Amino acid sequence: MVGTIALERHGTSSDTVSLLRSAAIDPARRGHGVGAVLTAAVLRRVDAADALVALLTETATECFSRSDFTLVDRAQLPPAQEESQELRGACPSSARALLRPPTEA
Numbered sequence: 001m002v003g004t005i006a007l008e009r010h011g012t013s014s015d016t017v018s019l020l021r022s023a024a025i026d027p028a029r030r031g032h033g034v035g036a037v038l039t040a041a042v043l044r045r046v047d048a049a050d051a052l053v054a055l056l057t058e059t060a061t062e063c064f065s066r067s068d069f070t071l072v073d074r075a076q077l078p079p080a081q082e083e084s085q086e087l088r089g090a091c092p093s094s095a096r097a098l099l100r101p102p103t104e105a
């Protein structure tokens with residue numbers, strides 16, 4: 001295995017928000033574009049569903065800013081996101097929140 005990435009979907013059809021999580025590349029394989037390929041692949045799925053995407057990270061804010069994510073206060077995350085275990089304590093409170101708006105098809 002070279003790396004992982006995952007999407008969690010929360011909310012109903014009217015307020016769907018996807019959480020991009022578990023992005024991790026084998027340390028020996030980092031810096032060769034694998035993370036960018038995996039990120040683009042999951043974002044294509046989100047764009048097809050026209051959904052907002054949230055992300056919590058302690059380490060890769062700059063990296064995801066390149067994929068149209070913007071830093072926000074955690075309080076600005078959509079209410080549907082509160083279903084996520086990451087917001088319920090799995091992710092440290094020091095993690096920063098980023099949001100990516102739906103893209104126009």
Ligand SMILES: CC(C)(COP(=O)(O)OP(=O)(O)OC[C@H]1O[C@@H](n2cnc3c(N)ncnc32)[C@H](O)[C@@H]1OP(=O)(O)O)[C@@H](O)C(=O)NCCC(=O)NCCS
Pocket residue numbers: 020021022023024025026029030031032033034035036037056057058059060061062063
């Ligand atoms: C963040 C991570 C997934 C990126 O994977 P990667 O395969 O190394 O990334 P890529 O090689 O595709 O890099 C894409 C770009 O982002 C940059 N980048 C990668 N990690 C970065 C970081 N932590 N901070 C800032 N920029 C970063 C790269 O320099 C590259 O820039 P370039 O296109 O100008 O060369 C990987 O470093 C990782 O597993 N980190 C530890 C876990 C983590 O922090 N996960 C994110 C929390 S969800």
